[in-house]
Amino acid sequence: MNEKHLNPAISPGLRIVALGGGTGLSALLRGLKEHVVRRSDRHPTLKRPVTDLAAIVTVTDDGGSSGRLRRENRILPPGDIRNCMVALANDEALLSRLFQYRFNAGRGLSGHNFGNLFLAALTHVTGDFSEAVRVSAKVLAIRGRIFPSTLSNVHLVATLADGRRVKGETRISRSRIPIRKIELNPRRVRPLPMAIEAIQQADIIFMGPGSLYTSIIPNLLIPEIADAITRSKSPRVYIANLMTQPGETTHYALSDHLRAIKHHVDRPVLDVVVANRQSISPEVARRYRRQGAEPVFVDRDNLLKLKVRLITGNLVEEHGVLRHNSPRLARLLLDEFLLNHRRR
Numbered sequence: 001m002n003e004k005h006l007n008p009a010i011s012p013g014l015r016i017v018a019l020g021g022g023t024g025l026s027a028l029l030r031g032l033k034e035h036v037v038r039r040s041d042r043h044p045t046l047k048r049p050v051t052d053l054a055a056i057v058t059v060t061d062d063g064g065s066s067g068r069l070r071r072e073n074r075i076l077p078p079g080d081i082r083n084c085m086v087a088l089a090n091d092e093a094l095l096s097r098l099f100q101y102r103f104n105a106g107r108g109l110s111g112h113n114f115g116n117l118f119l120a121a122l123t124h125v126t127g128d129f130s131e132a133v134r135v136s137a138k139v140l141a142i143r144g145r146i147f148p149s150t151l152s153n154v155h156l157v158a159t160l161a162d163g164r165r166v167k168g169e170t171r172i173s174r175s176r177i178p179i180r181k182i183e184l185n186p187r188r189v190r191p192l193p194m195a196i197e198a199i200q201q202a203d204i205i206f207m208g209p210g211s212l213y214t215s216i217i218p219n220l221l222i223p224e225i226a227d228a229i230t231r232s233k234s235p236r237v238y239i240a241n242l243m244t245q246p247g248e249t250t251h252y253a254l255s256d257h258l259r260a261i262k263h264h265v266d267r268p269v270l271d272v273v274v275a276n277r278q279s280i281s282p283e284v285a286r287r288y289r290r291q292g293a294e295p296v297f298v299d300r301d302n303l304l305k306l307k308v309r310l311i312t313g314n315l316v317e318e319h320g321v322l323r324h325n326s327p328r329l330a331r332l333l334l335d336e337f338l339l340n341h342r343r344r
Contacts, residue, residue: 013052015052016032016204017202017205018055019207020208020216021211022211024211025208026087027326029144031330032050033087035330036050037050037051052145052198053143053144055144055146055147058218059077059154062155069117078115078119079116082100082119085136085146088137088140089141090141096140099114100115101114118136119132147194150192152190155184156185160175160177173211178247184218184222190224195225196228205229205232205236206333207238212261213260214248221265230268235272236271237333240275240276242324243293244296253299257296270308272309276296277314315329
């Protein structure tokens, strides 16, 4: 975006990249979207608007509607990308509700989202999944850009603590045995050049929130993505989950999440960690505990040893399930990096 078209009273905008998948990335994007300024916008109250917001989304999902379309139509799974599109939509009203609409009846249709079918059809019409994403983004008038992390048909393979190997994101997520290692199959896949360019130009790089082994680490297992993040001189920020995930991160403290990333990517890719400090209601905590989940413990001493900066805030939103409060998370992140903080 050419910044000369923006309000001259507004200082140069931030270029942000967010990597991940699932509902966590959508929550982050929904909050950041409100700070994105486009040529037609006028936001004189924003001291440092976001002028480019790029999401890099993992494409290893093999369950539900996405998995069916992947197997039957030989396309990349569209579900996480669809959720990010809706989160970034300029108007989350009719069109967004349409893209999220799930068919509850009909042979072959039941269980599918309209947005998934739309992306599948566009992929066949254009012959290219990334072009289908671009066209869909125009239909929804999204405030940002979305890139699949790769166009390769890639799957996840986990080695569990007991030595067994499990293939497929769905089976890995259902396992209750701790994960020792996660891999891509095939191991070496190429990212989209535009995704690498976005990382290279970013003023801030966010990773998470999202499932550690099935949303965050898979993006970092693509060598060119990890290299671009390693070489970046901008703040590289990990946004912690609110709760542990049964099997994937049972009993993980926050430092355990960072050690898992380091174990898979033996290069520096993180400088800052953002975590919740807000209490969770006893009733909701009990319900999650029955499912084998607990609040992620912020072990400050261990984080200090890992040489990362810790930022905390009241980030919880409770509506039956726990989610990050999108507006508060976005404000906390942007307030921390308005001064064009650079890694020392």
